[in-house]
Amino acid sequence: MATQFIGLMLAALIVSQAFTFLISIDGYTRKFDAGVKADFISRAASVTRLLEALPAQSWEQALRASEGSYLRYWLSDREPVDANAWRVGALAQLSRPLDRSVDPGGKLGWAGSPAPRLPDADDVATANAEDPWVIPGPYLWMLTRPTKVLRFSGSRGYGYRTQLDDGRWLNAAFYQHDKGGLWTSRSLMSLGFTALMLALIGVFIARRIARPLRNLATSAEAFGRGQNLPPLSEDGPEEIKRTAQSFNRMQCRLQRFVEDRTKMLAAIGHDLRTPLTSLRLRAEFVNDDDIQRKMISTIDELQSMTEAAISFARGESVREETRVIDLEALVGSICDDQSDLGHPVRHVEGAKTKYRCRPDNLRRAIRNLVENAVRYGGEANVYLRHTASAVDIIVEDRGPGIPDDMMEKVFEPFVRLETSRNRQTGGIGLGLSVVRAAARQHGGDISFANGAAGMQAVISLPREGCVEAASEPKNYLWRLEKRTRPGYSAQASK
Incomplete structure (x- = not known):
């Protein structure tokens, strides 16, 4: 339950975060692009004012000093009218290495990397083919000098142009190679901490619910x-x-x-x-x-x-109080008592089996089966058999068996297969009723089957009653080779 509860909570967290991401990503992208565009135009305006304050022979040096990993400035003699042609030229300018004064070793290259990640020329030429030069809004451009801007490589790049006092045109190009994202290390750390807290809360709640349910299941069993x-x-x-x-x-x-x-x-x-x-x-x-x-x-x-x-x-x-006993010893004591009375009863010893039961009730049931086997089958062979789900108490005899149509009726009170009225030979007819009642009170049952060489009765007790696992009987395989029994059954009730 704890695993399922935690899984559902984490699944709900992931789904909610995914919906939040899908809802926020569009607004985040727009705000990010607007901020980048505003910063680019502000930098371009600052450089334009700088050039206005410097002599013309110093402009080239000032432009090279103002360039950065994502930004290039250059002067042109003619007005850049064709937007697509300007975009291709801007890509060439972005490919140009930084000036030696900015990158003395000549190793940083574009964006501080020896292998800059530039957009493809065809993509630059086609991505914004329909976008012309536009005049920026007054809240972005504070100078009186007229200017125009454009976008290239989708929304990752921006261009700028304005005419200077000497008639030349100042151009600027900016390319943003990484737009960032919502899933940063900080956000992932926050998400992981939230998931951990939800998991701890889920374990606490699941245990609080599962503990009384587990107690209820144990008590019901x-x-x-x-x-x-x-x-x-x-x-x-x-x-x-x-x-x-x-x-x-x-x-x-x-x-x-x-x-x-x-x-x-x-x-x-x-x-x-x-x-x-x-x-x-x-x-x-x-x-x-x-x-x-x-x-x-x-x-x-x-x-x-x-x-x-x-x-x-x-x-x-x-x-009767339930307590832990050695089931093998209980069966052995019953067989010893019957042997002391002169009855042909044989106990095949096996491993010690600690079992939680009501021993007097179970003793009465086993004794009834052994006495039936001796009375109607001439002998009784008793042993324990361990399976994956049960501990079987098996009583074998060499009797004629029980007819198939009487297999269920023999459990009814006062039903006897022995037709005489003599109580010394036929009994009252409650023997197998007592056996079934005892087996079912322990959560098990009794089953019969007829074999060619005799009969067997099997009291199957649930393995949950075992206190510790028992090993296989020492002579169990030898016994199977010594005597092959094709079926299992029980004798008629007293």
Whole structure:
């Protein structure tokens, strides 16, 4: 944001300066030309008065002493009537080196340069072909002696003629090789200083706007992973302040909604215990043993489903603190616990991975997948895989897999692929619902795929939760060569 803001400000500065330059350049050129013309005529008038005060034999010496790098004087016997012919002759006079008294070494040449930059003769002859001799205004020429002036080489040169007392004509030619410009070193320095100040102001403003937006994005990401965060600071510009207030209200409402739902389910579960207990007592008085057994079994199933639903809802809303753990160690501890129970669970060790999560919630999800793999696939192989965008927890088994049309349905509560009514083999049907809820609360998800040699379940967690980068597992390549698994999937829920 800071880069874009500064870029836009500098672009606006450049565009505004360009428009100012385009608007000012015409007026600047006119004023500059008018000033040069006035100065030239004033110098010519001074030289004319000087010649009037000197004897005629000293005129040539006085004219040579009055010449400069851009200025030449000469005398002619005839009146210069043809303006174009005079311009060509003026170019020849401008090419003449300065007098030795002005340039003793004879090295300066025209305009103080050994290689003077004079206009082309053809350009001088054609640039002002239609411009005749004109009488200067009275505010420019203060003498009573009549005179005329003209322009040559566009507006870069000026000519002058007047008749002296002895009948000869005084001529003067001035050529301006550099008209100057608005973009001087001083103006460029001023523009650079302005751009620097605008850039500093832009950085300050952009950071003031971006800081609360960055905090909002971080809080939204963390809240999406189920973390309980304090309210955002409601400061900054008015729009950012209102956004932070809206986010805080949304977070509070969602938390209240989850709490109210959990309380409602807990109340329902508590209220159901009384009629279920009453039904169980009444079932004890049934004389038919077969009917009594079926009734008690049904009551037990209802009670188990109620308790599981309450536990599931409470588990989703529990406020477990987020902390940094070693994800590799967490997975290894789950596999060790299952191995201690005699289950065929193998953990492929990898690099230490520091991850920010809610470990109890994640432990429950991984344990459900491992138990499903053992129950329905006969074994479980668990390892971590690091990708550019995620950290994957992979659970492999050799089970028959999940039908494609049931891939999504197995996440629904109380959906079981095991068709028996036995809770010991089929469970309640909330196992994968718990796994998906835990994965999504951490900002990730779970995916399945069936393979030729078995199944895989992949819990993908966002890499943003990693505290430090982890290297590749030591035996990961060996494992790929040892066992090729064409697909990924998960087992049926409990």
